[in-house]
Amino acid sequence: MHKREQGSRVKIVSTGFYAPEKVLTNADLEKMVDTTDEWIVSRSGVKERRIASAEQATSDLCIEAARRALRNGHFKVEDIDLIIVATASPDTIFPSTACWVQEGLKADHVAAFDIGAGCTGFLYGLILAESLILSGVSKRILLIGGEVLSKITNWKDRATCVLFGDAAGAAVLEESRDDSGILSHYWKADGSLAGLLFQPAGGTRMPASVQTVAGDLHYIQMKGNEVFKHAVKRMGESAVEALKRAGLRKEDIRWFIPHQANTRIIDATAERLQVPPEKVYVNIQRYGNVSVACIPICLHELHVAGKLKKGDIILLDAFGAGFTWAAVAYRW
Numbered sequence: 001m002h003k004r005e006q007g008s009r010v011k012i013v014s015t016g017f018y019a020p021e022k023v024l025t026n027a028d029l030e031k032m033v034d035t036t037d038e039w040i041v042s043r044s045g046v047k048e049r050r051i052a053s054a055e056q057a058t059s060d061l062c063i064e065a066a067r068r069a070l071r072n073g074h075f076k077v078e079d080i081d082l083i084i085v086a087t088a089s090p091d092t093i094f095p096s097t098a099c100w101v102q103e104g105l106k107a108d109h110v111a112a113f114d115i116g117a118g119c120t121g122f123l124y125g126l127i128l129a130e131s132l133i134l135s136g137v138s139k140r141i142l143l144i145g146g147e148v149l150s151k152i153t154n155w156k157d158r159a160t161c162v163l164f165g166d167a168a169g170a171a172v173l174e175e176s177r178d179d180s181g182i183l184s185h186y187w188k189a190d191g192s193l194a195g196l197l198f199q200p201a202g203g204t205r206m207p208a209s210v211q212t213v214a215g216d217l218h219y220i221q222m223k224g225n226e227v228f229k230h231a232v233k234r235m236g237e238s239a240v241e242a243l244k245r246a247g248l249r250k251e252d253i254r255w256f257i258p259h260q261a262n263t264r265i266i267d268a269t270a271e272r273l274q275v276p277p278e279k280v281y282v283n284i285q286r287y288g289n290v291s292v293a294c295i296p297i298c299l300h301e302l303h304v305a306g307k308l309k310k311g312d313i314i315l316l317d318a319f320g321a322g323f324t325w326a327a328v329a330y331r332w
């Protein structure tokens with residue numbers, strides 16, 4: 001345990017991301033399933049997504065994102081004391097993807113574990129990392145959100161395969177020395193709606209068998225229009241609550257960074273918050289829905305583009321399988 005000062009905050013001191021080189025465009029998908037570029041763009045906003053190679057597992061993407069985040073912050077692997085990986089597409093059911101990442105980074109001095117909170121996993125991780133640092137359990141945490149959703153996607157199901165992509169984003173977190181960092185959070189879950197978005201087979205509820213494979217039950221199943229309604233409602237709720245808890249008004253927001261599942265969900269949430277489009281960061285057109293990797297990639301892109309100024313108020317907002325939802329108010 002390390003000592004901390006009362007009232008201190010936790011901040012992101014470095015970011016990085018990795019997206020596989022292979023690009024799958026909507027034109028490519030038109031040749032694979034009965035769809036059109038026009039349908040995909042107008043219904044979701046996605047134009048292209050990245051796809052992992054046959055050899056790449058989720059940990060491989062996470063390791064590269066982590067290396068880049070460490071390098072960008074001039075950290076050595078020895079400088080971190082915990083690895084948390086958020087993922088819905090782990091390398092293996094056990095051990096955790098975080099342990100595969102730990103091995104890849106040669107970080108044999110740290111503890112490592114996964115959190116599963118669907119697409120909300122990176123924000124759940126941020127909230128958890130904050131409390132671990134403020135309580136003195138950890139000093140510097142490597143938080144990674146990584147997915148290879150392409151390997152649990154049913155490429156015959158046009159309603160899901162056009163939406164998702166593969167990528168990983170990473171952040172290094174430590175105690176803040178000034179007033180920047182996490183200001184407030186709000187997080188919730190509702191397991192009664194789990195069946196609207198899930199991977200039915202492969203766990204102990206429905207072990208993998210010849211029948212589950214034949215029935216495509218090891219792939220993502222989603223009732224898209226149902227998920228859509230809940231996402232809009234819950235992302236609005238999270239954003240409002242996180243702002244309230246930080247004592248902020250909507251006008252204080254410089255950047256609204258929502259989970260990138262669908263531009264229509266993003267627009268509806270921004271409209272509810274009355275945040276104008278120029279304050280909303282959107283990159284879904286280039287990566288699709290990369291689940292837990294969305295928010296760290298957005299943060300990294302904004303940062304390297306020089307668009308995050310000291311003191312900027314950022315609102316991070318996510319929704320995912322579970323259902324889970326969360327928002328974090330942050331001062332850069």
Ligand SMILES: CC(C)(COP(=O)(O)OP(=O)(O)OC[C@H]1O[C@@H](n2cnc3c(N)ncnc32)[C@H](O)[C@@H]1OP(=O)(O)O)[C@@H](O)C(=O)NCCC(=O)NCCS
Nearest residue numbers: 035039043044119158159162224225227228261262319320
């Ligand atoms: C998936 C999603 C884009 C579908 O958009 P939608 O407007 O709800 O569309 P629907 O599912 O109602 O389908 C409308 C029609 O389009 C068809 N359709 C579905 N996918 C299609 C595709 N890729 N190309 C062409 N048509 C398609 C459907 O079969 C349906 O046809 P029908 O009316 O003849 O039955 C949208 O529901 C969504 O984004 N949901 C939330 C997803 C999400 O956030 N998931 C992750 C949470 S982290």
